[in-house]
Amino acid sequence: MEALEASILESIPHAVIGLQDRRIIFVNNGVKTVFGWTSDELIGRTTRLFYRSGKDYIRIAGELYSILEKQPIASMEFPCLRKDGTKIECMINAARIGQQLKEKRVVITYENITDRKRAAQELEFSRHQLRQLSAHLQSIREKERARIARELHDELGQLVTALNTDIVLLKNKIPAGQKILLDRVESMSSLVGLTMETVKRIYMGLRPGxxxxxxxxxxxxxxxxxxxxxxxxxxxxxxxxxxxxxxxxxxxxxxxxxxxxxxxxxxxxxxxxxxxxxxxxxxxxxxxxxxxxxxxxxxxxxxxxxxxxxxxxxxxxxxxxxxxxxxxxxxxxxxxxxxxxxxxxxxx
Ligand SMILES: Nc1ncnc2c1ncn2[C@@H]1O[C@H](COP(=O)(O)OP(=O)(O)O)[C@@H](O)[C@H]1O
Ligand SMILES: [Mg+2]
CATH class of the missing domain: 3.30.565.10 (Histidine kinase-like ATPase, C-terminal domain)
Incomplete structure (x- = not known):
């Protein structure tokens, strides 16, 4: 049975630690991977080693043990420290040993989630950037459309209107009986009308005034x-x-x-x-x-x-x-x- 327990402990790819009154009573080899400590170095010491500050050590334990007073298991994420001083983020799962929390006897697994968290943050950041970019492009596109619509309306619209006025003047000057000229001018007039309509359709399509x-x-x-x-x-x-x-x-x-x-x-x-x-x-x-x-x-x-x-x-x-x-x-x-x-x- 002991061999089985030991293999279960070693098969877990995280640091597994048994505690009593916050002192380490057993560990698996995962502690070396996660924290860089060997089991010999840890037995008998407190988990203060894993925290970045004494304040964290007190605060996080306060939260954890108050949950374990009420329920058999608890999990949370918090900042940790490796032996070499590297800062890591850990996700822990804690279970009390026995029916009640007695002498703070618990088993805790620590999983190093630094990379996962960083990847999630990077993903979130990149999504945020894409959104910003998309909004920015939309806004540029909208401004561009508004500018072209305005120019079509103001510049081209004005020119075509002026052209139309001239054609009307011209038409009135044509002597009676000049049918060919009159037909030409009338055709010009309708072409100008068509141009106006087209310009309007284009600028309204771009951005209705x-x-x-x-x-x-x-x-x-x-x-x-x-x-x-x-x-x-x-x-x-x-x-x-x-x-x-x-x-x-x-x-x-x-x-x-x-x-x-x-x-x-x-x-x-x-x-x-x-x-x-x-x-x-x-x-x-x-x-x-x-x-x-x-x-x-x-x-x-x-x-x-x-x-x-x-x-x-x-x-x-x-x-x-x-x-x-x-x-x-x-x-x-x-x-x-x-x-x-x-x-x-x-x-x-
Ligand atoms: N009002 C609608 N009624 C039925 N199907 C729709 C309707 N609106 C969108 N769809 C379906 O949803 C798909 C995605 O729409 P959309 O993102 O606008 O892409 P697109 O119009 O370029 O195909 C369409 O290809 C179509 O199959
Ligand atoms: Mg569509």
Missing amino acids: MLDHLGLTAAIAWQAEEFFRRTGIACDVSFSPEDMAIDPDLTTTIFRIFQETLTNVQRHAQATKVTVHLTAMDDQLELVVKDNGKGISDEQLRKPDSFGLMGIKERVYHWGGKEAIVGKIGKGTTITIRIPLLKTGETS
């Missing part, structure tokens, strides 16, 4: 109408309240999310109707876009290349909000997003 001047609800209503005109899919919108004052960046975010959901309806849903509700409450903004199409499946939701949906999630995350995408096969898809709002007065 009402987003900056008339606000979110106007932009959403316009986009819904555009969508119906383009696809024939009815798009009912309702707002509560009708007018809402929302941070300009958040306005852009919600608008872009709305556009992505409409693009998805058009591309994937085979729907005949979309209903949109935008509600500004005291402390949050809610957008619900519901279609009556074929419904999104869990698989599609989890696809690694679902960049549209990922973009929605990232945008929502950036504002500290939550989103829910629910698909009922054959019945349609509902996307709900909620974003916390600052108190009135704090929003611009």
Whole structure:
């Protein structure tokens, strides 16, 4: 039996230590790997050796033993120290020996989780950086779009308008009976009209001006109408309240999310109707876009290349909000997003 116990002890890849009144009464060879101490050096000494400070030694033990007063096992993570002074992080699992905690008799396993923790931290850091990068790229892209839209509107729009004025003047100067000239000028006039429309379509596609001047609800209503005109899919919108004052960046975010959901309806849903509700409450903004199409499946939701949906999630995350995408096969898809709002007065 003793041989079996010894092999059990040695088969554990962590440091295993038996304690009585905080003095070490037995150890396995794992202590050498985890702490750099040999068993001979440890027997009879206290676990103070494993802690970085006397304060830690008292505080952590206080926590641990008070848990073990109440329950047979406990686990926690804390900073430790190796014999050579290297700082490590350990995860411990402690079990009291016997039914009750008597003379602080416990067995503790120490696992060195330094590398694991560092890897987790690095992963978290890199995820954070990716998120920052993605938000930064979005914001650059948005500014760029706004700039091009403005230039198209202001510069090109002005030029084409001036051209149109000249054509009208020219037309009035053509003597009666000059049919060929008149036809030419009329053709020019309609080409100029077409150019105006094209320029407008392009800058509105880049960034609709009402987003900056008339606000979110106007932009959403316009986009819904555009969508119906383009696809024939009815798009009912309702707002509560009708007018809402929302941070300009958040306005852009919600608008872009709305556009992505409409693009998805058009591309994937085979729907005949979309209903949109935008509600500004005291402390949050809610957008619900519901279609009556074929419904999104869990698989599609989890696809690694679902960049549209990922973009929605990232945008929502950036504002500290939550989103829910629910698909009922054959019945349609509902996307709900909620974003916390600052108190009135704090929003611009
Ligand atoms: N409204 C919807 N109805 C049905 N399926 C949808 C809907 N929206 C998204 N999907 C499904 O989810 C997938 C992921 O969407 P998304 O991330 O926007 O990527 P993409 O539109 O580029 O395919 C789509 O390929 C589609 O299969
Ligand atoms: Mg998409």
